[in-house]
Amino acid sequence: MPLRFKRILLIILDSLGVGELPDAAEYGDQGAATLQHIAESVKGIHLPNLQQMGMGNIVTIKGLSKTEKPNAFFGKMREKSKGKDTTTGHWEIMGINLKKPFPTFPKGFPPEIIKPFEKKIGKKVMGNCAASGTEIINILGEEHLKTGSPIVYTSADSVFQIAAHKSVCPLEKLYEICLFARELLKPPYEVCRVIARPFIGKPGSFTRTDDRQDYSLPPPERTYLDQLKNAGCQIVGIGKIEDIFAGRGLTQSHHTRGNNSSMLKILELMDMEKEGLIFANLIDFDMLYGHRNDPKGYALALEQFDRWLVGLLKKISDDDLLIVSADHGNDPTFPGTDHNREYVPLLVYNPQSKNCGDLGTRQTFADLGATVADNFGILSSNQSNQTLMTSGLIGTSFLDCLS
Numbered sequence: 001m002p003l004r005f006k007r008i009l010l011i012i013l014d015s016l017g018v019g020e021l022p023d024a025a026e027y028g029d030q031g032a033a034t035l036q037h038i039a040e041s042v043k044g045i046h047l048p049n050l051q052q053m054g055m056g057n058i059v060t061i062k063g064l065s066k067t068e069k070p071n072a073f074f075g076k077m078r079e080k081s082k083g084k085d086t087t088t089g090h091w092e093i094m095g096i097n098l099k100k101p102f103p104t105f106p107k108g109f110p111p112e113i114i115k116p117f118e119k120k121i122g123k124k125v126m127g128n129c130a131a132s133g134t135e136i137i138n139i140l141g142e143e144h145l146k147t148g149s150p151i152v153y154t155s156a157d158s159v160f161q162i163a164a165h166k167s168v169c170p171l172e173k174l175y176e177i178c179l180f181a182r183e184l185l186k187p188p189y190e191v192c193r194v195i196a197r198p199f200i201g202k203p204g205s206f207t208r209t210d211d212r213q214d215y216s217l218p219p220p221e222r223t224y225l226d227q228l229k230n231a232g233c234q235i236v237g238i239g240k241i242e243d244i245f246a247g248r249g250l251t252q253s254h255h256t257r258g259n260n261s262s263m264l265k266i267l268e269l270m271d272m273e274k275e276g277l278i279f280a281n282l283i284d285f286d287m288l289y290g291h292r293n294d295p296k297g298y299a300l301a302l303e304q305f306d307r308w309l310v311g312l313l314k315k316i317s318d319d320d321l322l323i324v325s326a327d328h329g330n331d332p333t334f335p336g337t338d339h340n341r342e343y344v345p346l347l348v349y350n351p352q353s354k355n356c357g358d359l360g361t362r363q364t365f366a367d368l369g370a371t372v373a374d375n376f377g378i379l380s381s382n383q384s385n386q387t388l389m390t391s392g393l394i395g396t397s398f399l400d401c402l403s
Contacts (some may be wrong), residue, residue, distance in 0.1 A: 002217050004080045005350070005375055006319040009266070009278045010368070012093075013305070014086065015286035017329020017342025018059045021078055029084070030341035032291070034329040038302070039171070041295035041333055047302060049309040053324070053347045054356065072349035073358030073402060077367065078323065079349050080394065084341040085157045086286070086370075089190045089327030090244045092365040094223035095373075095393030102158030102192040102217075104129045108162065113189050117152075120184075121177050126154040132267025132337055133197055133208065134292070142143065142203040144168065150177065151197075156338035158192035160185060163208075166198050173212055174198055184217040192217055193243075210257040214243035224378075225279075226367040231378045234276030238265050241279050254378050259284040259301060263308050270315040277372060281327075290330025291337050297333050313349070321375070321402075322349040325368060338381055359398055370395030 017034035024030050036059060039045040044063030049053060054074030056064035081092045083101035091098065118124055124147075126140050131153045137144075140151050144165060151163040160181055164174050176197045182194045194215040198279055199208045219226075225251045229235055235250050239262045242253035254269075256262040259282045282305065289298035291350040316322050329342030346359060346368070363366075373379050374397035 004377070005321040006275045007273070007278070007317075008276075008321045008323065008372055008375060009270070009316075010280070010323045011266070012090070012279075012281045012326070013285055013302075013324065013326045013329060014281055015290045015330035015339065016302075016326040016345065017331065017340055018076055018345050019343050020373075021341045021343060027084055027341040028089055029334070029340040029342070032329055032331040032334050033059075034331040034340065034342060035059070035345070036061055036296045037331050037333040040153050042299040045299050045302065046382050047306040049306045049313070050302075050347070051326075053349060055345060056360065058345050059081065063081050070356050071353070072322075072347045073353065073356045073363060074348075075251065075346040075360050076343040077346050077362040077365050078343055079328070080364040080366070083158075084328045084339045085192060086240075086327055086339075087158075087244055089365060090241075090281070090342075090354030091219050091223065093327070094219075094225050094245075094249070094326075094369040095366045095395050096219055096221065096223060096297065096355075097364070097366070097394045103188060103190065104156060104158050105154050105191075108154070109189070109289065113184060114152070117181060120180050121150070123147075123149050125150055127151045127153045128153050130156065132291070133161065133163065137197075137199050137206045137208070138204075141199070141201075143208045145203075148357050150174075154191075156336070159195055159209075160191045160193075160365065161197050163197040163199060165206075166200050166209065166211075169198075171196075171198060172383045175213055177213050178315055190217065190354070194368065205264065214240060215402070216243055217244045218246035218248060223249055224373045224393060227373060227378050227393075228277065228376055231376065233376050233378075234273060236269060236273055236278045238262050238269070238280035239276065239283055244281070250279075258288075259305070263305070267311065270312070277376075286330050290293045290332050290339075293332045293337060295332040300357055313351075316349065319348070320350065323347070323368065324349075325365075327365075348398075350402065353402065359401060362396070362398070364394055364396075366393065367398055368395070369393075370397040371399050373397070
């Protein structure tokens with residue numbers, strides 16, 4: 001029988017890709033390699049704890065060595081779904097295979113969307129283009145203060161983003177118009193996420209606040225999270241997990257304000273929640289450094305996470321399983337400011353594990369969710385270590401590899 005763990009901690013390092021997927025050229029991402037290029041940019045990265053877990057065994061990374069005796073199982077995963085965004089990646093982790101990507105609008109949204117949106121809110125919108133969020137508020141923020149017109153923009157991802165100054169549009173009002181946009185965006189305009197982007201400050205010094213709110217589409221079918229919850233498993237989401245899954249499949253949710261508060265919350269919950277799944281997303285890697293083409297900042301954030309791991313590992317008991325992975329790439333040295341189609345790392349740690357080895361290249365992110373489901377006994381014995389198609393879900397459990 002495979003080992004069974006009472007508690008699993010799954011940490012997603014948002015956007016930490018480890019090299020282009022075979023189909024990267026179809027997405028304009030040939031040559032992307034988030035972690036490798038960050039390490040090269042800073043002339044070597046210092047991640048001793050991730051190195052000991054086997055990160056340097058997955059791919060060649062400047063500053064990291066291969067570890068002869070890693071203390072964790074290691075590997076990498078490829079994305080099966082079409083797309084390269086946060087929602088697609090997280091949904092696939094929990095068993096969903098999207099056959100087509102969410103729609104994107106690189107030239108802005110059509111009149112069929114903008115006109116009824118403007119009629120509903122009683123104002124003309126500004127922008128309606130693909131843009132960097134920090135740049136567009138600096139360009140249009142002053143006029144927005146004068147007119148009150150919300151700033152609508154998108155990116156290479158499937159998002160409808162609405163920026164507004166808190167003095168002009170209070171949070172409650174901004175959230176209200178985002179909900180209307182969510183209701184309005186029906187197929188074929190059904191974007192993955194509507195995002196509220198409040199900001200503050202004066203012309204020349206506008207800054208976005210931590211009051212961002214995401215309004216995601218619900219998963220098209222039941223995920224492993226839904227199945228686990230229905231089976232009575234405690235599932236705690238940290239960061240934007242609740243937003244990504246539209247509130248489904250969780251028994252608790254803790255919205256946090258970036259990596260520091262997320263990491264503090266993880267340590268707090270490790271002392272409180274002794275069973276079930278703790279599922280955390282660390283957003284700063286993507287939001288603050290990947291999208292802003294800041295490899296130095298990304299490297300410093302990774303080194304901070306690595307130092308934090310020391311305290312976390314002390315809280316990992318023999319009944320726990322720690323899994324560290326990612327959801328897509330976002331190479332800050334790559335042209336553009338958007339996500340990349342990349343492999344993601346897979347590190348799996350338990351203090352009792354001996355002779356840790358290579359889990360290989362997993363053919364879907366869903367192997368991770370299938371393993372979690374297998375651990376908590378919601379898969380029949382003949383489904384373990386097989387490609388699972390239960391209720392349309394995909395994934396192959398690697399739980400028995402950890403015995």
